[in-house]
Amino acid sequence: MEVVIRQKDCEVIAVIAGEIDNFAAEKLQVEMAKIVKLRPKSVVLDLKAVPVMGSSGIGKILYLYKELNKNNATFAIKGLHPNLTEIFKSLKLEKLFSIKKD
16 A cells, blocks of 8 residues: 655645555554644545555544544545445445545
């Protein structure tokens, strides 16, 4: 799994690629902590290149959402891979944050 973080003004876009299993979720946690430290006003996670994500990866995304929410920052996911769409819908994550098609 690879994470590329780009910051422009007060917005952060994180492009994530590869499967997020338990091991990768720990690396993802480190990257999420870096994003939180930037104190952005807006964060977008681009997940179009993430075909598989375990429950620990979803937990790390929820951690990021919770931390950003404390700072009144907005959070969205874009490019959700079709393999993950049903999982995110069944967990009703779209009620917490925006999930954009692309």
